[in-house]
Amino acid sequence: MLNTKRSRVRAAAGVGMAAVVATVGAVTFNASAAERVPAAPAAVGADARAVSIPGIAPEIKPPDGSKPIGAYIVTNGTQNYKCDPATLTFEKTSTPEAQLIGTGGRLHHFGGPTWESLRDGSKVTAKKAGEKARQGTIAELLLKVEQPTTGNGVLSKATYINRLLTSGGVAPTTPCKTGDVASVKYGAVYVFWTN
Numbered sequence: 001m002l003n004t005k006r007s008r009v010r011a012a013a014g015v016g017m018a019a020v021v022a023t024v025g026a027v028t029f030n031a032s033a034a035e036r037v038p039a040a041p042a043a044v045g046a047d048a049r050a051v052s053i054p055g056i057a058p059e060i061k062p063p064d065g066s067k068p069i070g071a072y073i074v075t076n077g078t079q080n081y082k083c084d085p086a087t088l089t090f091e092k093t094s095t096p097e098a099q100l101i102g103t104g105g106r107l108h109h110f111g112g113p114t115w116e117s118l119r120d121g122s123k124v125t126a127k128k129a130g131e132k133a134r135q136g137t138i139a140e141l142l143l144k145v146e147q148p149t150t151g152n153g154v155l156s157k158a159t160y161i162n163r164l165l166t167s168g169g170v171a172p173t174t175p176c177k178t179g180d181v182a183s184v185k186y187g188a189v190y191v192f193w194t195n
Contacts, residue, residue, distance in 0.1 A: 057132040060142035062160040066193040069157055072102030077109065078183040079138060079169035083176035090171045090182055100190060104154030113143065115155060115190070122153020126161050138169035138186060160193040
């Protein structure tokens with residue numbers, strides 16, 4: 001049963017990466033044995049994942065001259081909303097908790113918002129710089145890296161991050177009790193840029 005679940009996650013990662021193929025071009029990395037996942041059909045080489053980005057809305061495009069350094073798909077993630085004790089409704093802001101896989105291996109995405117490489121420990125924290133609303137799902141975003149990592153990890157050169165192709169993750173509209181937290185599943189592709 002576990003192998004079947006892993007196979008579905010690997011297939012979803014391959015499909016997600018394939019959905020993100022051509023504008024960016026091929027981005028590769030040397031995967032460890034634990035990170036090896038079948039490459040997307042357009043990938044080059046055994047350990048490569050090719051990625052591209054279909055039309056990014058003008059309000060969330062990174063600055064001119066930015067170059068993509070990686071793309072990651074959410075394999076398992078939630079947007080977590082707290083109950084506002086004053087209104088007894090869920091707040092409109094959320095805290096992410098997600099596992100991502102992509103061109104630089106696996107990432108953990110959590111509050112901050114922060115992204116940390118499970119491969120080399122590199123970590124970045126970012127702040128929202130632009131937003132594009134989408135009907136029935138959380139918004140697509142442009143985030144500016146505020147706290148870069150040190151060293152030479154997969155995230156060390158990131159200056160901007162896009163959250164694209166979002167699905168789900170919208171705050172519940174139902175009443176809540178003080179202390180309640182709603183964890184709402186979501187999907188997205190994160191693209192990391194340098195300039």
